Amino acid sequence: MHPAPSVILFSTLSGLGFGLLFWLGLGQPAVTGGVAFALFAIAYVLAVGGLLASTFHLGHPERAMKAFTQWRTSWLSREGWAAVIALLVMAVFGAGLVFLATRWSVVGVVGALISLGTVFTTSMIYTQLKTVPRWHMPMTPVMFLSISLAGGALLAGQTRWATGLLALAGIVQVAHWMLGDRAFATSGTTMATATGLGEIGQVRAFEPPHTGSNYLLREMVYVVGRKHSTKLRVISLILMVVLPIVLLMLPFGHMIAAVAVVSHLAGVAASRWLFFAEAEHVVGLYYGKR
Amino acid sequence: MTQLPASTDCKMGLVIDLDTCVGCHACVISCKGWNTENYGAPLSDQNPYGADPSGTFLNRVHSFEVQPKDGAAQLIHFPKSCLHCEDAPCVTVCPTGASYKRVEDGIVLVNEDNCIGCGLCAWSCPYGARELDAAAGVMKKCTLCVDRIYNENLPEEDRIPSCVRTCPSGARHFGDLGDPDSAVSQLVAARGGMDLMPEMGTRPVNKYLPPRPKDQMIGEIDVLAPLLAPVAEEATGFLAWLDKTLEKI
Amino acid sequence: MAYQQPTVDTSPKVSDEVRQTTCYMCACRCGINVHMKDGKVAYIEGNRDHPVNKGVLCAKGSAGIMQVNAPSRLRAPLKRVGPRGSGEFEEISWDEALQIATDWLEPIRKENPEKLAFFTGRDQSQSFTGFWAQNYGTPNYAAHGGFCSVNMAAAGIYTMGGAFWEFGQPDWDHTKLFLLFGVAEDHDSNPIKAGIGKIKARGAKVIGVNPIRSGYNAVADEWVGITPGTDGLFILALVHVLMKAGKIDLDYLARFTNAPVLVNGDTSSPDHGLFLRDDDGKPLVIDRATGKLAAFDKPGVRPDLSATHRAAGITHVPVFHMMAERYLADEYAPEAVAERCGIPATRIRAIAAEIARVAFDEAFELDIEWTDFRGEKHKTMTGRPVSFHSMRGVSAHANGFQTARALHVLQILLGTVEVPGGFRFKPPYPKPAEIHPKPHCGVTPGKPLNGPHLGFVQGPEDLLLKEDGSAARIDKAFTWDNPMSSHGLMHMVISNAHAGDPYKIDTLFMYMANMSWNSSMNTSGVIDMLTDKDENGEYVIPRIIYSDAYSSEMVAYADLILPDTTYLERHDCISLLDRPICEADGLADAIRWPVIEPDRDVRGFQSVLCELGARLDLPGFVNEDGSQKFADYADYIVNHERKPGIGPLAGWRGDGTKTGRGDVNPEQLDRYIENGGFFVSHIPQEASYYKPWNMAYQDWAVDMGLFDSPQPYLFQLYVEPMRKFQLAAEGHGENQPPDHLRERIKTTMDPLPIWYETDQEGNEGFSVNALTQRPMAMYHSWGSQNAWLRQLHGRNPLYLPTKLMREHGLSDGEWARVTSPHGEITVPVMEMAALNDNTVWTWNAIGKRKGAWALEHDAPEATDGFLLNHLIHELLPAKGDGLRWANSDPITGQAAWFDLKVKIEKVAAPAESQPALAPIASPIGTGPKELKWKVGK
Ligand SMILES: Nc1nc2c(c(=O)[nH]1)N[C@H]1C(S)=C(S)[C@@H](COP(=O)(O)OP(=O)(O)OC[C@H]3O[C@@H](n4cnc5c(=O)[nH]c(N)nc54)[C@H](O)[C@@H]3O)O[C@H]1N2
Ligand SMILES: Nc1nc2c(c(=O)[nH]1)N[C@H]1C(S)=C(S)[C@@H](COP(=O)(O)OP(=O)(O)OC[C@H]3O[C@@H](n4cnc5c(=O)[nH]c(N)nc54)[C@H](O)[C@@H]3O)O[C@H]1N2
Ligand code: SF4
Ligand code: SF4
Ligand code: SF4
Ligand code: SF4
Ligand code: SF4
Numbered sequence A: 001m002h003p004a005p006s007v008i009l010f011s012t013l014s015g016l017g018f019g020l021l022f023w024l025g026l027g028q029p030a031v032t033g034g035v036a037f038a039l040f041a042i043a044y045v046l047a048v049g050g051l052l053a054s055t056f057h058l059g060h061p062e063r064a065m066k067a068f069t070q071w072r073t074s075w076l077s078r079e080g081w082a083a084v085i086a087l088l089v090m091a092v093f094g095a096g097l098v099f100l101a102t103r104w105s106v107v108g109v110v111g112a113l114i115s116l117g118t119v120f121t122t123s124m125i126y127t128q129l130k131t132v133p134r135w136h137m138p139m140t141p142v143m144f145l146s147i148s149l150a151g152g153a154l155l156a157g158q159t160r161w162a163t164g165l166l167a168l169a170g171i172v173q174v175a176h177w178m179l180g181d182r183a184f185a186t187s188g189t190t191m192a193t194a195t196g197l198g199e200i201g202q203v204r205a206f207e208p209p210h211t212g213s214n215y216l217l218r219e220m221v222y223v224v225g226r227k228h229s230t231k232l233r234v235i236s237l238i239l240m241v242v243l244p245i246v247l248l249m250l251p252f253g254h255m256i257a258a259v260a261v262v263s264h265l266a267g268v269a270a271s272r273w274l275f276f277a278e279a280e281h282v283v284g285l286y287y288g289k290r
Numbered sequence B: 001m002t003q004l005p006a007s008t009d010c011k012m013g014l015v016i017d018l019d020t021c022v023g024c025h026a027c028v029i030s031c032k033g034w035n036t037e038n039y040g041a042p043l044s045d046q047n048p049y050g051a052d053p054s055g056t057f058l059n060r061v062h063s064f065e066v067q068p069k070d071g072a073a074q075l076i077h078f079p080k081s082c083l084h085c086e087d088a089p090c091v092t093v094c095p096t097g098a099s100y101k102r103v104e105d106g107i108v109l110v111n112e113d114n115c116i117g118c119g120l121c122a123w124s125c126p127y128g129a130r131e132l133d134a135a136a137g138v139m140k141k142c143t144l145c146v147d148r149i150y151n152e153n154l155p156e157e158d159r160i161p162s163c164v165r166t167c168p169s170g171a172r173h174f175g176d177l178g179d180p181d182s183a184v185s186q187l188v189a190a191r192g193g194m195d196l197m198p199e200m201g202t203r204p205v206n207k208y209l210p211p212r213p214k215d216q217m218i219g220e221i222d223v224l225a226p227l228l229a230p231v232a233e234e235a236t237g238f239l240a241w242l243d244k245t246l247e248k249i
Numbered sequence C: 001m002a003y004q005q006p007t008v009d010t011s012p013k014v015s016d017e018v019r020q021t022t023c024y025m026c027a028c029r030c031g032i033n034v035h036m037k038d039g040k041v042a043y044i045e046g047n048r049d050h051p052v053n054k055g056v057l058c059a060k061g062s063a064g065i066m067q068v069n070a071p072s073r074l075r076a077p078l079k080r081v082g083p084r085g086s087g088e089f090e091e092i093s094w095d096e097a098l099q100i101a102t103d104w105l106e107p108i109r110k111e112n113p114e115k116l117a118f119f120t121g122r123d124q125s126q127s128f129t130g131f132w133a134q135n136y137g138t139p140n141y142a143a144h145g146g147f148c149s150v151n152m153a154a155a156g157i158y159t160m161g162g163a164f165w166e167f168g169q170p171d172w173d174h175t176k177l178f179l180l181f182g183v184a185e186d187h188d189s190n191p192i193k194a195g196i197g198k199i200k201a202r203g204a205k206v207i208g209v210n211p212i213r214s215g216y217n218a219v220a221d222e223w224v225g226i227t228p229g230t231d232g233l234f235i236l237a238l239v240h241v242l243m244k245a246g247k248i249d250l251d252y253l254a255r256f257t258n259a260p261v262l263v264n265g266d267t268s269s270p271d272h273g274l275f276l277r278d279d280d281g282k283p284l285v286i287d288r289a290t291g292k293l294a295a296f297d298k299p300g301v302r303p304d305l306s307a308t309h310r311a312a313g314i315t316h317v318p319v320f321h322m323m324a325e326r327y328l329a330d331e332y333a334p335e336a337v338a339e340r341c342g343i344p345a346t347r348i349r350a351i352a353a354e355i356a357r358v359a360f361d362e363a364f365e366l367d368i369e370w371t372d373f374r375g376e377k378h379k380t381m382t383g384r385p386v387s388f389h390s391m392r393g394v395s396a397h398a399n400g401f402q403t404a405r406a407l408h409v410l411q412i413l414l415g416t417v418e419v420p421g422g423f424r425f426k427p428p429y430p431k432p433a434e435i436h437p438k439p440h441c442g443v444t445p446g447k448p449l450n451g452p453h454l455g456f457v458q459g460p461e462d463l464l465l466k467e468d469g470s471a472a473r474i475d476k477a478f479t480w481d482n483p484m485s486s487h488g489l490m491h492m493v494i495s496n497a498h499a500g501d502p503y504k505i506d507t508l509f510m511y512m513a514n515m516s517w518n519s520s521m522n523t524s525g526v527i528d529m530l531t532d533k534d535e536n537g538e539y540v541i542p543r544i545i546y547s548d549a550y551s552s553e554m555v556a557y558a559d560l561i562l563p564d565t566t567y568l569e570r571h572d573c574i575s576l577l578d579r580p581i582c583e584a585d586g587l588a589d590a591i592r593w594p595v596i597e598p599d600r601d602v603r604g605f606q607s608v609l610c611e612l613g614a615r616l617d618l619p620g621f622v623n624e625d626g627s628q629k630f631a632d633y634a635d636y637i638v639n640h641e642r643k644p645g646i647g648p649l650a651g652w653r654g655d656g657t658k659t660g661r662g663d664v665n666p667e668q669l670d671r672y673i674e675n676g677g678f679f680v681s682h683i684p685q686e687a688s689y690y691k692p693w694n695m696a697y698q699d700w701a702v703d704m705g706l707f708d709s710p711q712p713y714l715f716q717l718y719v720e721p722m723r724k725f726q727l728a729a730e731g732h733g734e735n736q737p738p739d740h741l742r743e744r745i746k747t748t749m750d751p752l753p754i755w756y757e758t759d760q761e762g763n764e765g766f767s768v769n770a771l772t773q774r775p776m777a778m779y780h781s782w783g784s785q786n787a788w789l790r791q792l793h794g795r796n797p798l799y800l801p802t803k804l805m806r807e808h809g810l811s812d813g814e815w816a817r818v819t820s821p822h823g824e825i826t827v828p829v830m831e832m833a834a835l836n837d838n839t840v841w842t843w844n845a846i847g848k849r850k851g852a853w854a855l856e857h858d859a860p861e862a863t864d865g866f867l868l869n870h871l872i873h874e875l876l877p878a879k880g881d882g883l884r885w886a887n888s889d890p891i892t893g894q895a896a897w898f899d900l901k902v903k904i905e906k907v908a909a910p911a912e913s914q915p916a917l918a919p920i921a922s923p924i925g926t927g928p929k930e931l932k933w934k935v936g937k
């Protein structure tokens, strides 16, 4: 799949933002007033910024509101609802903390869960797609959630939680890669099933339908990035998990924390880039590509 | 709208004969012509006279080579457009309801006024049947020529999809695949019509007729040998051949 | 919740108006319905009533809308201002353009009309352009047939009075076995596709004989991946097996062919090999009833296939004897040819057996009574449901004429020509070779030529030679080099004019032929010839006038450009006088008419010729008072008469009720337009088969003006005129060939089909066959200017068989240097498994010159695309005799495109395909960056 910057930015930032909201909702850290304002502001900038970024890849962003209508079947629509509700609930909760120095913990817990739910809906947009075997597995939401929780904990300064969750996210990420690498082969979809010609013999794509390029090839058959995938996986893992853990083990300092967060963000972005770039859509079979 | 209808009144669709398609691309261009001028936004082309021309097409003809265990490789031309799936994932993923399946005939359509161009429906389609138009920013797909097949401004015989009407070799057939007695259903039954990627669970309405067996006249088993028995034995020569041959007049 | 869905307008208005005309996105000439909105072309579909396409339309046809809007259209007459080949022009007025042309052409006509060479490419108005050239008086006129498929046309016409090439078609409704030799697309594009679809729907079988298994050959039930150039051997092996088994139609052979005609068997006679004839010149046979000699067409005669005749010490044997002697010989046994053809002997036998089974065991009768030319009545028509078709895969080899002849002989032996289920002619065919005109070259300054330029020679006396024995025509057509070159040799014109061999010319006038690019062999060499200057600094070819509709590669090499209209903007006439659109069941012709008006300063070329003809005072183009006779082409179409009552169009003549023959009808074009742009008149049922011998057909053809009297004839298994050339080469007669050609004439001009290896001298080390195929969705170079079509084929790889890919360590997208004895190209490769093991190929004419066709310089056509033409020379490698041997069939002069042999090496990817020629300036710039074509609201 084409790793569109807007989509990578969206899932990276909003995952982190909603992760932070989750921890804030649980009262970790238990902040009020200006500090709370600052933390909530960061969370909102990330979550809302991410959502806004996601509209950049729309053909008609001005019609974005229409996306709320189909929550019965569409995970994208559900994500929209979940995000809005999470942001609203957390706004109420945050307002209490900032302006009234009051913690409505039930509201906070509900908000935290909906924030996490938002991340889940995001992950389901990808997980539901049978056409992309690498995404179509339970490990996908687990990965999105674990990264979001770990990143949120990191940003929220929950050092202990963060260390553990980062390690977990690292393991989940590696598992996702490993399962993902096998997913296409085990999906049962092949050139033979795609064409129905397997009965006759070994099928090979000959001429493409057009020598000119097209939307499908640009969007769904992205092959360039896969060459360096092992290298990128290592880099992503180091940035997303290893470096932040090492930094967390050092004596706390704002600079160090900031570096840890930035490193994590860069690592997640790399992981998300790979998430798209490595994802092979079955339509590639018709073009002799995966 | 995004929900699929519980059932449709009929299942209009195409049957494509892979034994007959010569890969001429007539259907591709005819489709482009009709759908550029008709339903929704025109099918645009970017860089049409430059280095990397690219445009929206609702129907494309692939080609595959198949190598049987024995014998020569075969080449199969393979037209592909929307299969108007019964369990169309492109409909259910759509957040806006722009994508829908019609109750009356099962045609899967995009209501362009509602489409935000998110591309998700194209991602969900295993067959590559949807293309986002770069100029209009909306999703385009085969409409099964919904603006032809019932069009009272067209003569009755022309109320068929543009690609079917134009196909020079008659490799494309159109009809109700929900009616077992329809000509298309009969054809599918007779020729072993098949689904593409059945494992995707999309239950395509369009069917493909597989190529017939090829390269059978190889002469290994000589059932036809008697047909070629010489009229005269070598020894008696040309005149004997002539005599024997001419006896037959 | 109830399912909701938007309402869709399922009955939108389709168009304001439908205008019916004839497609010209290729030469198949289908009928089209042009849907108009606000006076603009909105959508093009096939015309269901049209005899050619019956409603279907190919990709090119549907893309016509992008052609008439193409940014590459020329906009005004152009005068060259930069050096030739630079592409630098100045727009001028029509008046100036016509004045320049007149100033160039008038003096030549007065002094020596042969100094004008007028060649018209893929012209559909040859009867008109030929008429113009004849009135001008130059002998140098032809269209593209010589480099295209004259082998097919000439072999068919000399053998059976009609050919595959547009002149006939399989009986799609009845055939049960269809064999296709060397066809990728053909001129009959839509009918062939429809036909294949039809027979496949019936479950009938198709056998494709072709080194490449794509398109028609991909859907063929059997693919015979033959070694290029060996079809003749394969066909004659089928003939061998079928004759040996007696699976031939003796009755048919005796009645309708020259198999029983007696041939002089005296090797010492000057008439050796010629027919025994009566005093009227009619070939003689022996009547089985009387045992006596009789003219072949004597009423009641039953020709004997075996009886010989001895008189004055000379034995005359029937052709049939000679055939048996030749083809029963072991050299034609499947085992003897298998290896060379690359087809196992068992498979050749299996195919022969299937042919025999279908032709004879599946024979059937149609209850149609008919009377033959000997007056015999037949109760039924016997169907032999095996049919054949062939085109350039056979004819574009230097042995193509004989191979095509072999194929016709096979068909005739099976008795499957002009019978139900077999091959059928389309009017004005069948027509014996003898009643075609003979070629003419009688030049008189200031006067018309003494007759039509092209035709069918009947012997050495008909060659076009000057007193000194040199060629009368610039292309050397109808000389000992290629005696039966019925369509001329367009591929030799520039080369010969440049070499001054046989003479120098002054003005080259061309229409619709991209001669500096894809239609020439040796493209780079031709470019050099077009730009070469003599010692005085003058161009060796002093003046070039060219008419094109688009900014093609050729435009840059002309001095004066006469911009044509597109096919929807002009009148055209698809006439029975040249290449009509008839079907086997009907006589048909058609027109084009301006369904839109040009938005540029362009004029239909034929109309321009009407005016130019008048300015030059050409007899056919001025009235008695010297005024212009035809205001434009439409005027000519309606008012010109070839013979009294016979004009370009056959329909609605006279008062509108006459067909074929009749007075001029001023409303004729209106009647055509009302009828959808075409006219069709169906052949009566009793005349539908056996046309060469069927009196009902002959009489109908006379009524229609196709002949002036009935012309029944025999199929010529043995072509006597060829024997006449051989006799001359053996030293008989007054007209003697030059010595260097004697041997070649003796071996190649065999009156019975033979196979010979094509000329491979100088090919040592080059062992891979290199071919081109036409893409179904592209027409030569025209397609690339079309925004929709060029997305289908914007570049062309060289396809290599798996074996060669492995041998050279190549994989898809890598590059190879391809070398021939003549040149080299470096091109991207792609693997194809369904391909003859020793053959490579590419799509024809996709490669483009930078600057042409209004494409940007980095268009893939110009960077990755390539032409194979750089590897093909118009001359054979030098033989050391100082002579220029054309790379052509020695009989017809057909360009031998497909004899090309190459070698392949893997190389590092260059920046672009090689050779990469410098860009030419474009007279019209490039196109827009985005298209959203919709003419409705
Ligand atoms: N390697 C290789 N080369 C080949 C062949 C092959 O098989 N292999 N095939 C050969 C054969 S058979 C042929 S026929 C030739 C074809 O070669 P060409 O005869 O050159 O054919 P086109 O490329 O179609 O171009 C003819 C010219 O006509 C112009 N034209 C198009 N429409 C109009 C119009 O309406 N009016 C005017 N005035 N001009 C118009 C086009 O712009 C173009 O410049 O190629 C030959 N070249
Ligand atoms: N779409 C489209 N249609 C066209 C044209 C076009 O450019 N585009 N051009 C028109 C013109 S001008 C012409 S002349 C016709 C030509 O129509 P075709 O005769 O179909 O011409 P080609 O495409 O050259 O195809 C020649 C075929 O012969 C095969 N072949 C080559 N050598 C041999 C051999 O030795 N034996 C056998 N058995 N096969 C061989 C090649 O593989 C190829 O498939 O098409 C006309 N129709
Ligand atoms: S083919 Fe694709 S676009 Fe068409 S209905 Fe099926 S899933 Fe949807
Ligand atoms: S692109 Fe349009 S039709 Fe497709 S899912 Fe998005 S909104 Fe729906
Ligand atoms: S049915 Fe209509 S929209 Fe669909 S592929 Fe055919 S022509 Fe195109
Ligand atoms: S028009 Fe018919 S034959 Fe041509 S590519 Fe399409 S389906 Fe195949
Ligand atoms: S075959 Fe195609 S391009 Fe040629 S005349 Fe017919 S529709 Fe036009």
Ligand SMILES: [Mo]
Residues within 6 Å of the ligand: C147, C148, C149
């Ligand atoms: Mo041609």
